Amino acid sequence: xxxxxxxxxxxxxxxxxxxxxxxxxxxxxxxxxxxxxxxxxxxxxxxxxxxxxxxxxxxxxxxxxxxxxxxxxxxxxxxxxxxxxxxxxxxxxxxxxxxxxxxxxxxxxxxxxxxxxxxxxxxxxxxxxxxxxxxxxxxxxxxxxxxxxxxxxxxxxxxxxxxxxxxxxxxxxxxxxxxxxxxxxxxxxxxxxxxxxxxxxxxxxxxxxxxxxxxxxxxxxxxxxxxxxxxxxxxxxxxxxxxxxxxxxxxxxxxxxxxxxxxxxxxxxxxxxxxxxxxxxxxxxxxxxxxxxxxxxxxxxxxxxxxxxxxxxxxxxxxxxxxxxxxxxxxxxxxxxxxxxxxxxxxxxxxxxxxxxxxxxxxxxxxxxxxxxxxxxxxxxxxxxxxxxxxxxxxxxxxxxxxxxxxxxxxxxxxxxxxxxxxxxxxxxxxxxxxxxxxxxxxxxxxxxxxxxxxxxxxxxxxxxxxxxxxxxxxxxxxxxxxxxxxxxxxxxxxxxxxxxxxxxxxxxxxxxxxxxxxxxxxxxxxxxxxxxxxxxxxxxxxxxxxxxxxxxxxxxxxxxxxxxxxxxxxxxxxxxxxxxxxxxxxxxxxxxxx
Amino acid sequence: xxxxxxxxxxxxxxxxxxxxxxxxxxxxxxxxxxxxxxxxxxxxxxxxxxxxxxxxxxxxxxxxxxxxxxxxxxxxxxxxxxxxxxxxxxxxxxxxxxxxxxxxxxxxxxxxxxxxxxxxxxxxxxxxxxxxxxxxxxxxxxxxxxxxxxxxxxxxxxxxxxxxxxxxxxxxxxxxx
Numbered sequence: 001x002x003x004x005x006x007x008x009x010x011x012x013x014x015x016x017x018x019x020x021x022x023x024x025x026x027x028x029x030x031x032x033x034x035x036x037x038x039x040x041x042x043x044x045x046x047x048x049x050x051x052x053x054x055x056x057x058x059x060x061x062x063x064x065x066x067x068x069x070x071x072x073x074x075x076x077x078x079x080x081x082x083x084x085x086x087x088x089x090x091x092x093x094x095x096x097x098x099x100x101x102x103x104x105x106x107x108x109x110x111x112x113x114x115x116x117x118x119x120x121x122x123x124x125x126x127x128x129x130x131x132x133x134x135x136x137x138x139x140x141x142x143x144x145x146x147x148x149x150x151x152x153x154x155x156x157x158x159x160x161x162x163x164x165x166x167x168x169x170x171x172x173x174x175x176x177x178x179x180x181x182x183x184x185x186x187x188x189x190x191x192x193x194x195x196x197x198x199x200x201x202x203x204x205x206x207x208x209x210x211x212x213x214x215x216x217x218x219x220x221x222x223x224x225x226x227x228x229x230x231x232x233x234x235x236x237x238x239x240x241x242x243x244x245x246x247x248x249x250x251x252x253x254x255x256x257x258x259x260x261x262x263x264x265x266x267x268x269x270x271x272x273x274x275x276x277x278x279x280x281x282x283x284x285x286x287x288x289x290x291x292x293x294x295x296x297x298x299x300x301x302x303x304x305x306x307x308x309x310x311x312x313x314x315x316x317x318x319x320x321x322x323x324x325x326x327x328x329x330x331x332x333x334x335x336x337x338x339x340x341x342x343x344x345x346x347x348x349x350x351x352x353x354x355x356x357x358x359x360x361x362x363x364x365x366x367x368x369x370x371x372x373x374x375x376x377x378x379x380x381x382x383x384x385x386x387x388x389x390x391x392x393x394x395x396x397x398x399x400x401x402x403x404x405x406x407x408x409x410x411x412x413x414x415x416x417x418x419x420x421x422x423x424x425x426x427x428x429x430x431x432x433x434x435x436x437x438x439x440x441x442x443x444x445x446x447x448x449x450x451x452x453x454x455x456x457x458x459x460x461x462x463x464x465x466x467x468x469x470x471x472x473x474x475x476x477x478x479x480x481x482x483x484x485x486x487x488x489x490x491x492x493x494x495x496x497x498x499x500x501x502x503x504x505x506x507x508x509x510x511x512x513x514x515x516x517x518x519x520x521x522x523x524x525x526x527x528x529x530x531x532x533x534x535x536x537x538x539x540x541x542x543x544x545x546x547x548x549x550x551x552x553x554x555x556x557x558x559x560x561x562x563x564x565x566x567x568x569x570x571x572x573x574x575x576x577x578x579x580x581x582x583x584x585x586x587x588x589x590x591x592x593x594x595x
Numbered sequence: 596x597x598x599x600x601x602x603x604x605x606x607x608x609x610x611x612x613x614x615x616x617x618x619x620x621x622x623x624x625x626x627x628x629x630x631x632x633x634x635x636x637x638x639x640x641x642x643x644x645x646x647x648x649x650x651x652x653x654x655x656x657x658x659x660x661x662x663x664x665x666x667x668x669x670x671x672x673x674x675x676x677x678x679x680x681x682x683x684x685x686x687x688x689x690x691x692x693x694x695x696x697x698x699x700x701x702x703x704x705x706x707x708x709x710x711x712x713x714x715x716x717x718x719x720x721x722x723x724x725x726x727x728x729x730x731x732x733x734x735x736x737x738x739x740x741x742x743x744x745x746x747x748x749x750x751x752x753x754x755x756x757x758x759x760x761x762x763x764x765x766x767x768x769x770x771x772x
Contacts, residue, residue: 051758058739059747063755072765077758087743120750188759192766201759275697 010294032107036136042124046102049077050187051240053094061087078096085119099242148247165325181207188238196575211575224297230257284366289317291372291561294577375522385473394425394519411513417519418447549583648700689715707733
């Protein structure tokens with residue numbers, strides 16, 4: 001040890017009373033870098049609680065928890081992410097994957113507390129010192145984890161399309177379907193909105209894994225008519241798709257169609273392979289539409305012997321007789337129906353209850369009856385001249401065309417209404433070479449028809465006149481029909497209410513056409529029910545009242561489909577049929593075996 | 596840069612030359628030629644600084660991609676040298692004799708990816724993962740989420756809900772429409 005080593009500690013003392021070289025901390029504020037990944041902030045209004053942040057978190061740091069004041073709705077699970085900062089590694093994957101861009105990271109990063117539980121935070125729901133502070137991290141330009149663009153569906157050109165009734169949507173190839181399926185984050189938000197609560201995320205997953213048999217099994221758990229629903233479903237699931245918040249929703253309907261397009265009818269039976277024992281009980285189903293077919297399928301799977309009675313020559317109900325072939329090819333509908341019949345369901349067609357078969361006999365001979373007769377009657381326009389020849393209901397036209405009785409509509413056609421039946425009638429008339437105009441009393445945005453139906457009708461050359469109220473119809477020269485209509489204005493009815501169309505005085509118009517098609521809604525015909533039975537069933541505004549299992553006030557009679565639910569679409573009917581099958585099972589065997 | 600590439604081509608088999616920015620170029624070279632190419636760049640082309648050495652797990656191709664990033668202080672050019680090596684027998688010649696700090700990078704790659712650099716100083720010692728008992732964590736087949744679920748206990752009081760079943764309980768409990 002040298003002398004220097006001994007003395008050097010004391011040299012320091014000579015500076016003890018000097019002004020220090022170091023300065024007082026000048027950095028009172030130490031802002032994070034522009035893209036700093038600091039404490040999380042979540043926009044409670046934007047967030048839909050899809051839980052994708054929690055799923056992607058590699059440290060399992062995020063819980064999805066209910067938050068006071070946030071209601072669960074079809075678009076919003078009502079849950080919000082709660083982050084455990086004891087686990088978070090600040091990788092920001094949760095921000096990258098956020099479907100709504102509600103979750104962000106601020107540039108704040110220093111926080112001291114002695115209570116470890118304080119470090120579990122409900123970002124955005126509780127006030128923190130970084131609440132409302134500037135956002136830091138953003139995913140780099142050109143990088144993205146979510147794919148917002150739907151795989152374009154190959155379609156027949158509209159000019160070609162209107163020349164025949166050829167199916168317009170061509171369907172996805174395997175490569176396209178897997179790519180589209182890959183966009184799904186499997187949040188499951190869509191399940192609640194689907195009337196049949198189909199397990200959408202898992203059948204999409206099966207597509208991604210190219211496991212078609214598994215996908216078919218999942219479809220049949222909740223819907224035995226996927227070739228149908230894969231084409232004509234109103235697909236409200238897509239309206240709540242979390243990817244749809246910032247991009248195109250997943251093409252759920254077309255992915256469903258892809259699955260069923262991959263298998264033929266015989267394969268379906270093999271995949272479903274049902275080993276039930278007949279339980280000796282008999283159920284009658286009246287009406288072979290989607291509700292009746294669905295109930296028959298689910299009852300058969302647990303051993304009931306089911307007979308369907310149908311007035312028409314073929315099963316399918318409104319899907320066959322009310323939807324044109326370019327949307328719903330008959331052989332595809334047959335595939336669904338045949339797969340159901342393959343299970344052992346008996347179908348009796350050409351049966352008119354009350355004429356060829358008595359309702360009382362059916363009621364006596366069967367252990368339960370499921371009523372699914374649909375809406376057969378067209379709403380009347382309630383204007384003078386509506387009974388003139390040349391004024392026909394839309395469902396009549398569609399029914400005729402299905403049966404091959406092509407009517408002569410003439411050159412100029414007006415369709416009154418704004419629903420899917422109006423679009424179907426108008427586009428069918430286009431295919432019969434007519435010039436078609438749709439007349440609707442409200443605005444285009446008020447039309448109950450699917451948006452794509454409206455757009456496709458326009459592409460096919462259908463003209464639209466909106467805010468137009470038909471006033472009366474009379475006969476013109478050369479068998480022309482003169483439709484008198486009046487322009488309307490929309491009168492606000494207060495918050496939450498539909499604005500009402502009111503005639504504008506002095507704005508009356510006439511239109512001379514060959515055919516007027518009315519498609520403003522349908523109503524049921526209950527004449528098949530004998531008086532003493534009809535009087536025991538409760539109705540509310542023409543609809544049959546049932547419990548949640550479809551049971552009417554007459555315990556042996558169940559009902560479903562358009563005569564029960566207000567939505568009146570195929571998937572709601574299928575869901576009704578499924579629930580009624582559970583209800584009938586519960587009623588007849590005191591337990592629910594139907595899954 | 597073009598001249599350098601020309602000179603390199605005379606002596607080495609290089610491919611995928613990609614000038615990404617004015618001052619940033621990448622090229623690929625075979626494993627066998629990599630160390631001599633890097634030595635040449637350091638000693639004759641004035642790429643005197645090793646910026647970093649890193650790896651990407653190309654699990655689908657059963658390969659690792661090593662990237663040696665070199666810098667020339669005179670021209671302020673960056674040159675990335677990409678080398679593909681077999682993933683099953685992940686081994687690469689060491690460059691610690693060219694830059695002493697390369698040994699540290701190689702030790703890290705051994706721990707994080709399981710890529711061996713025989714002869715590199717202390718290459719088998721733990722780098723930051725003392726007591727690690729699993730496959731190297733930066734390998735793509737390492738399931739981070741599963742590992743954290745198995746290794747770390749959830750804090751007491753934590754509970755989470757799955758949106759799908761939570762919505763069912765709120766909107767359509769069993770049997771309800």
